[in-house]
Amino acid sequence: MSKSSPTVTMARIAEAAGVSKATVSRALGGSSLIGGPVVSHVKAVAEKMGYVRRNQRRHSERSILTIKLVLPPSASRTANLFYSLFDLVDGLREGLSPSGANIIVETAGKDYVPFPHKKGGEVDAFVFAFHRPPAAVFEEIKEKGAKCLVLNRVVRGVRQVVSDHRDAMRQVAEHLSSKGVAGNCCFVGYRGIEDVMRMRVQGFTEGCAANGITFEAKEDVWIADSPEEIKCETIKAEYERGVRVFVGVNDVVGSLLIQQLHELGYKIPHDILVTGCDNSPLCDVIIPRLTTVDLSIRTLAMRAGRNLHAGIVNGVESEQSILVRGELLIGETT
The missing domain is CATH 1.10.260.40 (lambda repressor-like DNA-binding domains)
Structure with a gap:
């Protein structure tokens, strides 16, 4: 023709x-x-x-891939304590090599539009970090032919790279068992992170069962409305109830527990043990050093980059869901 x-x-x-x-x-x-x-x-x-x-x-x-990295809306003052943006971008860039990467960082909101301009240039892929956008956003990206991947959230039908939250808390339970813990644990979390809470409580419950630690999720989980609501009064009441181990859903909770326990006059780890999870940047300034699990954001982002590179450049579609295992870091709080 x-x-x-x-x-x-x-x-x-x-x-x-x-x-x-x-x-x-x-x-x-x-x-x-x-x-x-x-x-x-x-x-x-x-x-x-x-x-x-x-x-x-x-x-x-053109040998450069254009990637939109979409961060969650920053409604909480503690949001920037959970991860290093440098590690996130650098890990993603490393995973996309040997191709170069033009990484555009955006912040999501309820009215987020993935393609705001008709002539805004080709976008090869979207990476949604630590949040789940509306289904309509995924549909628009699919219609435009771009790749899409979610970090640390589970979304049906969308590729995801997720930290192994359950395994992380099983490691915490095993470590506590090695310290002679047989019960009297309180798992502390808060509303708004239901996916992570569910998986981490489940993992800790499994770890306790495997290591002979008495733990009942219905009785031994404290869910605050927000991190700011984790206060001395409730901590003291839990201690008087017999709790001798506080397991924070993340390092933000772990650091708040340490602060409040110090104010109450309790000695860590002599009187009570405290753990966190994530090995977030906050761990670098917490005294005493928090026992946590390193769920490396850099590794998470690198695996995401590799997955996208394989799909965009080589046309190879790898796993729908990738689990990234963490590593226990024993600090001074257990």
């Missing part, structure tokens, strides 16, 4: 070939980012559909 059919677009070729629109554009344009088998497949589909690429001037082969 001398002319392409007006209905044969890159979007239609992408749908027929089972790849993204960006992949079609690169394959037909001779980009070095796309592997040979993928190029051959896309060109064969395009030729069969009667597509003829218009002559275009190209300055050079």
